[in-house]
Amino acid sequence: MTDLTVVILTKNEERNLRKCVESFRGVAKRFVIVDSFSTDGTEALCKGLNAELQKIGSSLDFYQNKWISYADQLNWGLQNTGIDTEWSMRMDADEEIMEDLAAEIDEKLPKVREPVNGIILRRRVYFMGRWIKHGGRYPELLLRIFRTGKASCEMKIMDEHMILSEGTTVEFKHDLIDNN
Template sequence: MLDLSVIILTYNEEIHIRRCLENIKDIAKDIYIIDSFSTDRTLEIAKEYGAHILQNKWENQQAKQFNWGLEHAPIRTKWILRLDADEYLLPELICELEQKMPALPENVSGVVFKRRHYFLNKWMKRGIYPVRLLRLFRYGKAICESRLMDEHIQLQEGESVDFEYDFVDHNLNNLSWFCHKHVDYAVRDAAELLNMELNLWGNDLDDKKLGKQATHKRKIKSRYSRLPLFWRSFFYFVYRYFLKGGFLDGKEGFLWHFLQGWWFKALADAKVFEIKQICGTDKLKIKKYLSDVYGLGS
């Protein structure tokens, strides 16, 4: 067993939580469930695995909930792993953790993994894979950056290293759930795009404390935010589906890149267009609108 605690945010995750806990139970000393008052069997299942359960009201931001967990969980290990309930580690990554973690030098505070997405039960090998994310870090050396979308673990000190093997994002919900989730994400993405364009809330992020790919992705999105509305979502789909080979992943690949790479991005642009119709480019009006209508703010 590793000197490791795992933090998992949950709300009605009975469809995923057993798979996630079964995956990590033999490597983690402690598992902390930070729950937003689930009404299904999530907590019942978590108790079967001896997980520590803390409950906190959801305030419309993953980063805030995760950082609350970091502050309130009675953590007693050197390392912390952030996982979502619909994620799990591949056996190769578990072996890599067992072999490499105990020997990491003190100046290494974070570890970057590759994430692979499964969509309709198929691995989306092309288009955006591999996504590299810093998910493992020394306790007290990192927090989750405060963003509405695409929040990353941000090191406060030390360096990060890359591991070779993957963890998996494999959501088991149906397409209706997927589309509803991305309607909500589109509003958040629109707010982030407006922030990049108009500096609604500012950005005190030190990108040097993120992983290399996360920093690169942030710069790409900044350039994306300056491209013409709607054309940019089309270009993004063409890049993923044709230039990066997404079309090679069959019907599932088409649906993945169309829905997540074009429809979702076009919907975010539509929200930007709508908000500007209502508020113009007045920053105070936009911030008030996002807060009053969608409960978003920073």
């Protein structure tokens, strides 16, 4: 299991969250859910997922925080949930990592040495079940994995990205999927 915490923001994501978490296939040591006071079954699902993950040596911690903006919420999660793993990762509840990316993270991430503090991933966007391959939408390269404490989410109204505070990046070759 990789020394990795995955931070996922939620608001009524009962439908998507299980698929996201399960896509990691036992790779991540911890999941942190930062919820904006969901009114569906998200919290109950998180309790069940935590029980399942503990059987394989992982965990899922559920926090609630009032929504201001995406960047505020993600940065709150990074700073206030006691992340003590070497690496952190940003995911959305409607995203998942492909099996080959899970294997790549498990194999390569423990071998990454400083000054590399960030991992660029390739994102495939699906809309209404169809992969958007053309029009400059693929591959979309995004900083998604970073050494804990070495990155934050930029304060933008939309299309926020992670910004490294120091160090360099490398690119992994496999994809994550965004199911819009």
